[in-house]
Amino acid sequence: MAQSVSQPASGSTTTFGKPALEARQPSLETCAPDANRIEHDCIGSTPVPADAYWGIHTARAMTNFPISGIPVSHHPELIHAFGIVKRACALANRDLGGISKEQWTLIDAACVDVAAGKFDEQFPTDVLQGGAGTSTNMNANEVIANRALELAGHPKGTYALIHPNDHVNKSQSTNDTYPAAARLAIIEALDTLIVSARGLSRSFRSLAHKTMHDATIGRTQLQDAVPMTFGQEFMAFASILETDIAAIEDLREPLSTVNLGGTAIGTGICSDTRFRGYAVAHLAKLTGLPVKAATDAIAATSDVGDFVTTSSLLKRHATHLGKIANDLRLLSSGPRAGFAEINIPARQAGSSIMPGKVNPVIPESVNQSVFMVMGLDTTVSFAAEAGQLQLNAFEPVIVHAILESITILSKAIDTLRVNCVDGITVNADESLGKARRCASLATSLIGHIGYERAVEVAKTAMAENISVHEAAEREGSIRPEILTDILNPLELARVTSTI
Numbered sequence: 001m002a003q004s005v006s007q008p009a010s011g012s013t014t015t016f017g018k019p020a021l022e023a024r025q026p027s028l029e030t031c032a033p034d035a036n037r038i039e040h041d042c043i044g045s046t047p048v049p050a051d052a053y054w055g056i057h058t059a060r061a062m063t064n065f066p067i068s069g070i071p072v073s074h075h076p077e078l079i080h081a082f083g084i085v086k087r088a089c090a091l092a093n094r095d096l097g098g099i100s101k102e103q104w105t106l107i108d109a110a111c112v113d114v115a116a117g118k119f120d121e122q123f124p125t126d127v128l129q130g131g132a133g134t135s136t137n138m139n140a141n142e143v144i145a146n147r148a149l150e151l152a153g154h155p156k157g158t159y160a161l162i163h164p165n166d167h168v169n170k171s172q173s174t175n176d177t178y179p180a181a182a183r184l185a186i187i188e189a190l191d192t193l194i195v196s197a198r199g200l201s202r203s204f205r206s207l208a209h210k211t212m213h214d215a216t217i218g219r220t221q222l223q224d225a226v227p228m229t230f231g232q233e234f235m236a237f238a239s240i241l242e243t244d245i246a247a248i249e250d251l252r253e254p255l256s257t258v259n260l261g262g263t264a265i266g267t268g269i270c271s272d273t274r275f276r277g278y279a280v281a282h283l284a285k286l287t288g289l290p291v292k293a294a295t296d297a298i299a300a301t302s303d304v305g306d307f308v309t310t311s312s313l314l315k316r317h318a319t320h321l322g323k324i325a326n327d328l329r330l331l332s333s334g335p336r337a338g339f340a341e342i343n344i345p346a347r348q349a350g351s352s353i354m355p356g357k358v359n360p361v362i363p364e365s366v367n368q369s370v371f372m373v374m375g376l377d378t379t380v381s382f383a384a385e386a387g388q389l390q391l392n393a394f395e396p397v398i399v400h401a402i403l404e405s406i407t408i409l410s411k412a413i414d415t416l417r418v419n420c421v422d423g424i425t426v427n428a429d430e431s432l433g434k435a436r437r438c439a440s441l442a443t444s445l446i447g448h449i450g451y452e453r454a455v456e457v458a459k460t461a462m463a464e465n466i467s468v469h470e471a472a473e474r475e476g477s478i479r480p481e482i483l484t485d486i487l488n489p490l491e492l493a494r495v496t497s498t499i
Contacts, residue, residue: 053156068128081180090111090168102152102161145167179259187255189402189406197317211229252289265302276297324366347362441489442454444486
């Protein structure tokens with residue numbers, strides 16, 4: 001049984017997903033170029049800026065991986081999650097007597113600061129890094145160790161009291177802490193996506209209520225089909241989004257299953273056999289999530305299947321969002337020579353040469369966001385397949401791709417809602433006229449005169465450019481007063497009173 005989680009010496013608390021808003025650390029560019037300290041590792045020694053909270057491993061990573069130009073600080077969720085994972089491990093080490101009370105108190109307080117976002121700028125390593133995330137894990141170990149030393153009144157880099165490996169990383173490996181932190185980070189990011197998606201769904205529901213009795217014509221294969229209402233069309237968008245939200249929410253439980261305590265390959269080497277249970281229990285309490293230990297830690301260390309599932313659901317959500325954007329662009333096309341059935345807000349001039357042209361720039365930006373997410377999902381698939389033996393070395397690009405997809409989708413959804421959907425109006429009269437003129441209305445006559453005669457009515461309406469109502473009157477099988485009810489677009493749309 002894990003002991004209760006004590007508060008850090010500073011008296012502050014950490015709530016997962018809601019870091020405190022604190023002043024950031026000064027940019028590293030502000031450090032004087034000659035103010036260095038010397039740190040060493042198994043390769044040798046190298047200078048590190050004296051004011052930097054990171055150390056030699058991070059310094060080497062900055063030199064080794066000048067790839068994307070995107071630092072780990074681009075994903076603050078991952079940094080905050082590392083703070084929480086390291087705090088849970090420190091608590092477990094305290095419980096088992098692996099570190100002293102003083103060491104735990106200092107490490108715990110430093111972890112709280114990292115989890116609260118106070119040291120995000122101290123994570124400069126490129127997101128595309130070799131080593132399966134070792135550079136990010138060591139970056140966290142170094143920042144926590146040096147913050148702990150600072151709290152104790154010791155200079156950064158003097159690791160006798162608090163060492164990045166011996167104390168902050170005790171009973172741990174990159175191979176269990178990195179995926180644990182990544183899972184927590186993804187859960188936190190998904191919470192933001194869910195909020196955005198719910199907001200867009202509510203906007204479509206609101207629009208649906210306003211337009212539920214405004215008739216239009218449904219289409220299949222871009223050809224006239226049967227009547228429906230704008231409200232039904234917009235409600236369908238809301239329903240699709242809500243289905244996606246439910247599927248994304250279901251990711252919380254599998255993503256909360258961690259291999260923490262498995263260390264290098266899942267066997268738990270270099271850790272107390274009790275450490276795993278203690279660390280996982282503390283992590284569950286700190287986060288409020290249903291965190292549990294993987295049944296088979298060796299399998300879990302190499303398995304990135306949950307990340308593949310997550311990315312796949314993000315792609316599914318993106319495809320739905322793209323389809324909605326496509327429909328909005330098509331329905332608003334024109335305004336004189338297109339569908340022109342809905343009006344979307346004019347956001348900016350659409351041409352450098354054509355006066356008065358306004359383009360559907362918001363749906364277009366959403367479409368481009370969708371393309372990005374689809375590409376990132378492909379990256380995840382390739383990286384997941386490429387792992388060998390007891391570890392997937394490509395988790396950094398997997399995690400980056402997933403977190404980037406979530407960020408892109410969340411922002412695309414928000415701009416679609418605020419800058420487009422909330423301002424949509426419909427051209428109800430024109431659309432009702434189109435619905436009444438459609439030859440496909442003859443579908444409603446089948447139950448009264450049969451398919452073959454309904455076909456003849458439709459052909460007459462098309463050939464002579466008259467309404468189905470007129471053509472059916474000529475056919476003469478149905479009394480005019482009944483015919484009016486049969487061909488009422490709103491009746492055919494079967495709008496229910498319950499929405």
